[in-house]
Amino acid sequence: MIKIIEQLGETALYYFRDLGRMGIFLAQAFAGIFSRPFRFMELVRQIREIGVNSFGVIAFTGGFTGMVLGLQGYYTLSKFGANSGLGSAVALSLIRELGPVLTALMVTGRAGSAMCAEIGIMRNSEQLDALECMAIDPFRFLITPKFLATLISVPALTLFFNIIGILGGYLVGVGLLGVNPGAYVSGIEQSVVNLDINLGIIKSFVFALLIVWICTGRGYFVHKIRGAGFGAEAVSRVTTQAVVFASISVLVWDYLITAVMM
């Protein structure tokens, strides 16, 4: 019995410490913004890695999501004879919900995993220690540019996702199913209000922060994560863990933000 209590206490302490570490990590990542010299070119490189290189996958996902919404929306709305509301249904679903969430999940899978693995490998091969020993702040040098690049890229990618998705819905609704093009566009104009756009923007910023925090933080502390093992195995396990945890966090926070801003 005492052993069970001991183990429970040890587990609680581990998670408490882990949370504390991650909290300090977040603060240090933001403090890196104010450290000099600022690595502007590294920020540009990270925006290319995280943002620009994700355009292809976002275009595909956004396009097909919009097309499916067009088909499903048409099927549902036609039951009520309200086909003209297709533009509104597609746009609201994308802007309020699917755009931010699917973009965040795609970025987690494509760029979040890469960030986690890169930093984890740098930890294991003593590259992070080497930076510290050269009196180079690893946050300013490595982590902060990734934070800023993700916070810039994810909202931009979400906007791109929404545009492509609305075009996809138009292609299916107007091009294939014969919905009136004017009705599709005016439906969007009439139904989308500032609150919807603000909700989408807030979500995309929060999701960006969750992705970059969890993925870089897990990689940075790869050597301190219980049960992760050592070396390449630890990096692979922690990367999987980071992607799963970031994805779940995105979905949980999606619900919370929606509930608060409904």
Place this chain on the structure above:
Amino acid sequence: MNEPIISFVNVTKKFGSQSVLDQVNVGFPKGRTTVIAGGSGQGKSVTLKLILGLMKPDSGQIMVEGQDIAAMGRRELNRIRTNFGVLFQGAALLDSITVFENVALPLKERTSLPHQEIKERVDEALALFELTGHGNKYPAQLSGGMKKRVGLARALMLQPEIMLFDEPTTGLDPEISMEIYRLFFETQKKYGYTSIIVSHDIPKVFNLADQVILLNNGHMTTFATPEEIQHSTDPEIMAFVEATMGQVYVSKVMEKNS
């Protein structure tokens, strides 16, 4: 022996219930070479990490030039770290940038030298370490020996007062190991740094030592010369000597035991 530039004062470091260093008191003399030897898992790398401030001791002080680095904040630690150069076991080169950029990194990040001067100094360093023509390569394209040479060049760019070497010849063939020792000897002569070497390469590395520290069961024993270790009558040290250097004939001991 010179005054110590680094001193451990009653340093204790534990991992769980295992004591890696137990109330250790030891000094590393300025301008000299100290070799830290000991079996696997005895805390040699932990000792280096404590000196570098990458780990904090559970108790005790680690004095570097009269200041306790165990009690320092990040900013003070960074200031004192500019006096350190480190050659890591795997060289720890940043693998996403070129050899040139790796060697230039301390100058770019820690000084305000103009681009042209950085280039000149890096080219000079690459020439000194026989790496001319390899500046555009990435670390993954280099052999183990070349990586160590790049690591040494990078570590020496700011001309540190203290150099730490973590297993500098592990994984290298004897010829390349000798090359690393030659570079060590030449650069120490040139820059006059204090060096601390953690190595398994015994007895070869003893040839470089002015002082040897043996780590065993959480305790550090200092020997003024490598010969002193070979002639120690302490059973644990004798066992270490026998395991690493082969049996040494010490008449008094041998004849007493026979």
